Amino acid sequence: MSAIARDWLAQKEWTCEFHSRINSRSPRRAECSPRGNTASELEVTIAYDSENRVREADLMCAYGPGNPTCKELFTELAGIVLARDERLRRQAVQWAGANVDNDASTVIGELRLVATLSPHTLDCTPAS
Numbered sequence: 001m002s003a004i005a006r007d008w009l010a011q012k013e014w015t016c017e018f019h020s021r022i023n024s025r026s027p028r029r030a031e032c033s034p035r036g037n038t039a040s041e042l043e044v045t046i047a048y049d050s051e052n053r054v055r056e057a058d059l060m061c062a063y064g065p066g067n068p069t070c071k072e073l074f075t076e077l078a079g080i081v082l083a084r085d086e087r088l089r090r091q092a093v094q095w096a097g098a099n100v101d102n103d104a105s106t107v108i109g110e111l112r113l114v115a116t117l118s119p120h121t122l123d124c125t126p127a128s
Contacts, residue, residue, distance in 0.1 A: 001030070001046060001048045001050075001051050001052070001054050002051060003080055003083065004044070004046055004054070004057055004077070004080055004081070005030045005032055005044075005046055008076065008077075008080050009032045009044060012034065013034065013035055014032045014033060014034045014035070014044070015032065015033065015034075015035060016030045016031065016032040017030070017031050017032075018030050019031070026047035026048060026049060026055045026056070027049060028047070028048050028049065028050075029045065029046065029047050029048070030044075030045070030046040030048070031043065031044075031045050032044040032045070032046070040062070041061070041062040041063060042059075042060065042061055042062070042069070042073070043059070043060045044057065044058065044059050044060075044077070045057070045058045045060075046058075054081075055125070055126070056123065056124065056125045057077060057081055057123075057124040058121060058122070058123045058124070059073055059074065059077050059121060059122045059123075060119060060120065060121050061073055061074070061120045061121070061122075062119070062120060063120070064120070065101040065117065065120075066101060070100055070101075070120060071097060071100045071101075073122075074096040074097070074100045074115070074122045075093045075096045075097045075100075077096070077122060077124065078092035078093050078095065078096035078113060078122070078124070079092060079093045079096075081111060081124045082108065082109060082111060085109060088108055088109040088111075091108050092108045092111065092113065095108065095113060096113065096115070096122060099113075099115045100115060100122075101117065102115055102117065103115065103116050103117055107127045109127075110126060110127050110128065111124060111125070111126065111127055112124070112125050112126065112127045
């Protein structure tokens, strides 16, 4: 969880709000957005049980297809969630970059990646 919210997003100067007991599926949730004018255009939501047990990481990028910000964020998130295995990380980054502007899904290792155009999102969940 900290690799996403506290390391990656904090370096990008995003802020996160942390909530407990949001629903029965996940006891904790972090909602993160950039500071400034783009706060309503970009959001990362992380549902997690503990620091090392993330149930879901979702990225919303309201910019239209072809926007480099969406591609950058999609590929970075895909790389972070599979950072422990370099081969899978590279595969996820490549897939996210190729599918940022498509409705597509895949499973890489133990991770399911789902990209959608409307809304423009990348959802990362366990494959099982």
